[in-house]
Amino acid sequence: MAMLEIHDLTMKFGSLVANDSVSFSVEKGQIVGLIGPNGAGKTTLFNCVSGFFPPTEGKIFFNGEDVTGLPAHVIARKGAVRTFQVVHPLSEMPVLDNVLVGAFLREKDINKAHELAWECLRDCRLEDLAHRLAGDLTIGQKKRLEVARSLATSPLLLMLDEAMAGLTTTEVKESVELVSRLKDRGLTLLIVEHIMEAIMPIADKVVVLEGGIKIAEGPPRDIINDERVIKAYFGEKYSRRLKESGQAKRYE
Ligand SMILES: Nc1ncnc2c1ncn2[C@@H]1O[C@H](COP(=O)(O)OP(=O)(O)OP(=O)(O)O)[C@@H](O)[C@H]1O
Numbered sequence: 451m452a453m454l455e456i457h458d459l460t461m462k463f464g465s466l467v468a469n470d471s472v473s474f475s476v477e478k479g480q481i482v483g484l485i486g487p488n489g490a491g492k493t494t495l496f497n498c499v500s501g502f503f504p505p506t507e508g509k510i511f512f513n514g515e516d517v518t519g520l521p522a523h524v525i526a527r528k529g530a531v532r533t534f535q536v537v538h539p540l541s542e543m544p545v546l547d548n549v550l551v552g553a554f555l556r557e558k559d560i561n562k563a564h565e566l567a568w569e570c571l572r573d574c575r576l577e578d579l580a581h582r583l584a585g586d587l588t589i590g591q592k593k594r595l596e597v598a599r600s601l602a603t604s605p606l607l608l609m610l611d612e613a614m615a616g617l618t619t620t621e622v623k624e625s626v627e628l629v630s631r632l633k634d635r636g637l638t639l640l641i642v643e644h645i646m647e648a649i650m651p652i653a654d655k656v657v658v659l660e661g662g663i664k665i666a667e668g669p670p671r672d673i674i675n676d677e678r679v680i681k682a683y684f685g686e687k688y689s690r691r692l693k694e695s696g697q698a699k700r701y702e
C-alpha cells in the first residue's frame with residue numbers, strides 16, 4: 451500500500467487551472483522529488499494534500515484512507531505534515547517553544563514533549579539557538595526551524611516545500627544528510643526543490659509538473675535525460691552541467 455496516492459487531482463482558482471488531473475503515488479519509505487518551473491503548481495498540490503484547500507476534483511489517499519477535503523489539522527494528526535515555502539515561525543517565541551508546538555500535536559506529557567523537541571532541534575542543528583527568539587533567526591535557520599517543528603509532530607509523511615532555498619552550500623549539504631537520515635529511520639518524504647544537486651542524488655523518484663500538468667515521472671536518471679523536462683525546466687545548458695558534474699553517474 452502506498453503512503454500517499456493522488457488520483458486525478460485538479461485545483462482551479464477561477465479560470466486558472468493550477469493542478470490539472472495530476473496522479474502519482476509515494477511509496478512508504480521513499481523520497482519523491484516534485485519539481486517544475488515557477489508557477490507549475492507544486493505548492494498548490496501541497497496545499498491540497500495537506501488540507502489547506504479542498505481540491506476542485508480528484509482524490510487523495512493517505513495511508514490507505516481517503517483524506518480528500520479533510521482540514522489541515524486532521525490530516526496532520528493522521529501523520530501527513532508539510533513545511534511552508536514562506537516560513538512564518540512564532541517570532542515572539544523562543545525557538546524551543548516553536549518546536550514544542552509541533553511536539554504537543556501528539557505528545558501530551560510535557561517532559562516527553564521536551565525530550566522530543568530537543569531531539570528535533572539537535573537533528574536540525576538548532577540546539578545552540580533553542581532560547582533565541584524565532585524572529586531573530588536568519589532565513590536559513592528559520593527554514594531549519596520549520597523542519598524541526600514539523601519533525602516534532604512525529605509525521606509518517608513529511609512534505610518539504612523548498613526547505614533548502616536560501617541556505618548556504620554547507621547548509622544544503624547538511625540538509626541533504628538530514629533527509630537521508632530521516633529516510634533511514636523509515637520516514638517517507640515528498641520534497642519540492644529547485645536545487646537539483648540536492649534532490650536528484652537522494653530521490654527514489656521524481657515527478658515533474660509544468661503548467662499544472664504532470665509531464666514526467668520516473669527515476670532521476672531518466673528525468674535528467676527527458677527531452678520534455680529539459681525543454682520545460684532544465685534548459686540544455688543546465689542539463690549538460692548536471693550530467694558533467696558527475697551527478698548523473700550517481701543516479702546510475
Ligand atoms: N490561493 C491562490 N489563489 C489564486 N491563484 C493561486 C493561488 N495559489 C496559487 N495560485 C496560482 O496557481 C499557480 C501555481 O502556483 P504554485 O504556487 O502552486 O506554483 P509553484 O510550482 O509552487 O511555484 P514556485 O516554484 O514559484 O513556488 C500560479 O499561477 C499561482 O499564481
Ligand SMILES: [Mg+2]
Binds near residue numbers: 492493494535
Ligand atoms: Mg511553490
